[in-house]
Amino acid sequence: MDNALPTGKLSRGKVVGKALLKIGAKKTKRFVTGGSKEDNHEEIADIIFDALGELKGVSVKIAQQVALGMPFLPPAYLEKISKSFNAIPSINKALVRKIIKTELGLYPQDAFESFEMTAFAAASLGQVHLATKDGEQLAVKVQYPGIRKSIESDMSLIHFGMKRFAKGQNVDHIVGEIEARLYEEVDYILEAKNCDFFREKLQIKNIIIPEVYHDLSSEKVLTTTYLEGLEFDTYLLANPSQESRDAYAQLIFDSFFHALYKLKSIHADPNPGNFLFMQGGKLGLIDFGCVKKVDEDFLQMYNQLHLNLIADNDDISIIQQYIKLGMIEEESEEKMLKFYTEIIKPLDALYKEPLVGDSYNFKENPDFAKRGFEMIFEVQQKQFNSVHKLNEQFLFINRTLLGYYALFEKMGAKIETRGVKELMRGLK
Amino acid sequence: MKISQSAKEKTKIKILQSAVDLIIEKGFDNASLREMAKNAGVSNPTIYNYFPSKEKLLYAYIEQKHKEAIATIQEIEDFHTYTLREQLQTLIETELELYLEDREFIIQIADMVFHSSGLKMGKLYETNALFIETVDEMLSIAIEAGEIQELPFREHLPKLFWDYYIMVVAYWVKDDSEMFENTTQFIDHSLGLADAVLHSDILSKASDLGMFFFKTHMLNSLQKFASKKDSLNLIKRKLGDVLHG
Numbered sequence: 061m062d063n064a065l066p067t068g069k070l071s072r073g074k075v076v077g078k079a080l081l082k083i084g085a086k087k088t089k090r091f092v093t094g095g096s097k098e099d100n101h102e103e104i105a106d107i108i109f110d111a112l113g114e115l116k117g118v119s120v121k122i123a124q125q126v127a128l129g130m131p132f133l134p135p136a137y138l139e140k141i142s143k144s145f146n147a148i149p150s151i152n153k154a155l156v157r158k159i160i161k162t163e164l165g166l167y168p169q170d171a172f173e174s175f176e177m178t179a180f181a182a183a184s185l186g187q188v189h190l191a192t193k194d195g196e197q198l199a200v201k202v203q204y205p206g207i208r209k210s211i212e213s214d215m216s217l218i219h220f221g222m223k224r225f226a227k228g229q230n231v232d233h234i235v236g237e238i239e240a241r242l243y244e245e246v247d248y249i250l251e252a253k254n255c256d257f258f259r260e261k262l263q264i265k266n267i268i269i270p271e272v273y274h275d276l277s278s279e280k281v282l283t284t285t286y287l288e289g290l291e292f293d294t295y296l297l298a299n300p301s302q303e304s305r306d307a308y309a310q311l312i313f314d315s316f317f318h319a320l321y322k323l324k325s326i327h328a329d330p331n332p333g334n335f336l337f338m339q340g341g342k343l344g345l346i347d348f349g350c351v352k353k354v355d356e357d358f359l360q361m362y363n364q365l366h367l368n369l370i371a372d373n374d375d376i377s378i379i380q381q382y383i384k385l386g387m388i389e390e391e392s393e394e395k396m397l398k399f400y401t402e403i404i405k406p407l408d409a410l411y412k413e414p415l416v417g418d419s420y421n422f423k424e425n426p427d428f429a430k431r432g433f434e435m436i437f438e439v440q441q442k443q444f445n446s447v448h449k450l451n452e453q454f455l456f457i458n459r460t461l462l463g464y465y466a467l468f469e470k471m472g473a474k475i476e477t478r479g480v481k482e483l484m485r486g487l488k
Numbered sequence: 489m490k491i492s493q494s495a496k497e498k499t500k501i502k503i504l505q506s507a508v509d510l511i512i513e514k515g516f517d518n519a520s521l522r523e524m525a526k527n528a529g530v531s532n533p534t535i536y537n538y539f540p541s542k543e544k545l546l547y548a549y550i551e552q553k554h555k556e557a558i559a560t561i562q563e564i565e566d567f568h569t570y571t572l573r574e575q576l577q578t579l580i581e582t583e584l585e586l587y588l589e590d591r592e593f594i595i596q597i598a599d600m601v602f603h604s605s606g607l608k609m610g611k612l613y614e615t616n617a618l619f620i621e622t623v624d625e626m627l628s629i630a631i632e633a634g635e636i637q638e639l640p641f642r643e644h645l646p647k648l649f650w651d652y653y654i655m656v657v658a659y660w661v662k663d664d665s666e667m668f669e670n671t672t673q674f675i676d677h678s679l680g681l682a683d684a685v686l687h688s689d690i691l692s693k694a695s696d697l698g699m700f701f702f703k704t705h706m707l708n709s710l711q712k713f714a715s716k717k718d719s720l721n722l723i724k725r726k727l728g729d730v731l732h733g
Contacts, residue, residue: 157581206670
């Protein structure tokens with residue numbers, strides 16, 4: 061009976077198989093025609109994402125997570141991924157009704173005072189509806205059924221494909237991490253807990269975090285207070301003043317480091333859709349589906365390393381820090397230096413660039429993110445080995461940070477870094 | 489004293505529920521009308537008045553669920569804003585929702601219909617009047633509102649939808665996924681396909697093609713046959729053989 065379902069592995073396998081065949085054909089073509097490598101990457105990205113698009117549903121999210129977890133992928137892939145963000149299938153009225161009834165035990169009209177059957181926003185693996193109860197405006201996030209199951213079959217396909225892409229390198233842990241993250245993201249009970257945690261602990265002026273209505277939430281439905289504000293693109297379209305841009309960038313920057321150093325947790329999805337630009341300079345943080353807890357010992361080492369980087373300490377002492385983090389294997393100094401200068405140092409330079417001075421103006425460095433992604437790509441070209449050496453927590457933190465910097469760049473904002481560095485030095 | 493219609497309805501529902509409970513407990517064959525009457529707190533003659541046989545009771549159950557489903561749908565204030573597909577999907581989901589409570593009972597019925605000859609499929613068709621009427625209404629409104637075009641075989645579509653619905657129930661009965669979400673997806677995807685067909689010209693194109701073949705080839709052949717008396721008789725005889733075993 062299962063075979064009749066479109067979620068079956070068989071039909072998905074066929075789509076991916078077809079894509080792999082196409083890539084094979086493209087490779088041959090390049091070999092014959094001698095086209096540029098970059099073109100070829102873009103073509104391959106096209107094929108892969110066409111195939112993922114055909115699979116629909118969770119695949120888009122997987123693609124996003126792959127991008128987050130594997131920053132060494134060529135920029136062509138990353139660009140495709142960002143384009144596919146809104147391609148999540150919509151849940152029609154019949155299905156919304158059914159899901160609310162199954163999850164909350166009541167039909168929408170009975171569970172809420174009013175309930176808009178048409179969603180006002182897309183969310184990770186679902187959509188968000190406006191509702192009211194006890195005079196309060198609520199945002200109700202509803203998840204498409206069967207997502208969990210399709211994560212399993214999609215990820216095993218991605219794993220299969222990635223192994224080939226990585227030419228025999230071990231990618232198990234990265235795929236495993238992405239899979240775990242996806243499972244977390246489909247668990248709205250966990251998201252509710254994360255939201256509660258941040259609401260209680262992230263006490264920063266002008267940061268607004270919605271309140272969870274636990275009795276109207278379940279694994280697949282999440283009800284919170286509705287925050288009214290502009291989305292990132294709309295905010296920028298309204299041509300806000302420089303002060304406003306700077307203030308918002310500062311707020312995002314400060315809250316990221318505050319969460320990392322004080323709460324030892326980060327919101328590891330630098331998607332602009334997670335922010336709402338509210339009236340009076342307030343910033344709404346929504347969507348806590350991708351929260352990463354950071355290990356205490358790791359954070360100490362990470363912090364020490366980055367303080368050393370900012371202080372411009374010599375390479376050898378930096379390498380020692382990386383050995384502690386397990387990202388550089390201990391061998392002859394010459395070999396370690398070569399590996400460090402070729403693979404890691406360019407990334408370090410990127411990391412510290414905005415942090416070295418007292419402030420950093422993204423308006424004056426409008427190619428920061430582009431340089432960043434290109435550098436990551438270059439590093440990856442030089443040595444694929446780096447894949448298994450990257451510490452996963454390290455990867456997530458820096459990738460998220462780079463994602464935020466990309467936003468600041470779009471905003472043309474300037475950030476002050478003194479406060480954050482104080483926070484770093486104060487870590488006990 | 490004359491019993492009011494609503495009191496009658498109440499008694500009927502009471503009997504149906506106790507019958508369902510008993511059948512779940514003892515199985516269809518072992519549950520007697522007598523015991524059902526006893527459990528429902530009505531006399532033996534009363535239960536026979538309502539349901540002359542156990543089979544009749546089954547059909548009444550199915551009809552009752554149609555009624556309840558439609559009543560539930562009528563409570564949806566903005567139902568008129570639903571697309572045809574959403575309306576049909578809501579109808580099916582609501583029926584399944586009502587079946588959920590009596591799932592074990594439905595499994596037994598499905599088993600009798602599909603696997604043993606205990607119940608005739610054809611008999612089930614007698615229970616679908618209300619369902620078909622509702623679907624027919626949804627279709628008419630959608631056509632009138634210009635949501636979909638006038639369709640060939642229009643009058644057969646509601647019956648076809650009933651067949652589809654039976655298939656969904658058969659799927660649901662075998663579904664062992666969490667919260668039956670496979671069934672939910674099955675409905676969503678299959679109705680998505682049906683919706684695409686309804687919104688396209690496929691049906692009318694298919695009927696054009698059919699008419700073309702019929703007019704140019706079938707009619708031609710029939711006329712040929714008609715002119716040859718022998719072969720027409722041969723066909724008649726063959727048909728007679730088939731029809732009369």
